[in-house]
Amino acid sequence: MQARPFKRKWLIQCFGISKQAFYKRLKSHRTKVNNDQIVIQMIKDYRDEVGQRTGGIKLHDNLKSKMESLGIKMGRDKFYKLLRAYNLLVPKTKRYFITTNSKHHFYKYDNLVKDKAPTRSEQLWVSDITYIKTENKHCYLALVTDAYSKKIMGYKFASHMK
Incomplete structure (x- = not known):
């Protein structure tokens, strides 16, 4: 287990939030990171099947139903931010x-x-x-x-x- 530099109790008091809000934020952050990793893997798998030159709009349209079945809500703009963050955008010719x-x-x-x-x-x-x-x-x-x-x-x- 990793040692924490600050105690959670001190952080909760310092930021003036409730324990519930702290743990909810922690859980939502972990869920977001996990969902991002799932979507990134889906993108890589799809591009391996279909082709590396598949652009963002086509990717989003084809993966939308699969993401929804996994309970992942991600719109086009958020999808593009994710592609940009992981350097997966197809360069314009x-x-x-x-x-x-x-x-x-x-x-x-x-x-x-x-x-x-x-x-x-x-x-x-x-x-x-x-x-x-x-x-x-x-x-x-x-x-x-x-x-x-x-x-x-x-x-x-x-x-x-x-």
């Missing part, structure tokens, strides 16, 4: 925009620099366009780079591709 479409009817130029390594500066320049997301739209950055020194020879930053 970053949305990427498709920026290249090679299946078009326009002429496609051959790659003239394939298998050619430059031996000196300003022998070969390469260019590229990159998309940069700003607060409310995407902008374009066009770069011309020296392939040997990797220095930027020129650039254009604009909100359009004209």
Whole structure:
């Protein structure tokens, strides 16, 4: 048995609560911790069966009836707090925009620099366009780079591709 740093009688007097309130609080805390552990185990078991990428809403909907049958009342927000506390939230996937479409009817130029390594500066320049997301739209950055020194020879930053 673990030694207590303070006597319960002293704690009850110090906080000005009744014995009944003290023991009720102690019991409710133990019940909450126990219920949390049961729900965490249910989440892990469900994710092992179905898949690790199951999100919070789907988890809550599928486990709600099982929790209620065990006498555990847990709403969506409390369920999310529990997932967050135990680091079980599924990270949101970053949305990427498709920026290249090679299946078009326009002429496609051959790659003239394939298998050619430059031996000196300003022998070969390469260019590229990159998309940069700003607060409310995407902008374009066009770069011309020296392939040997990797220095930027020129650039254009604009909100359009004209």
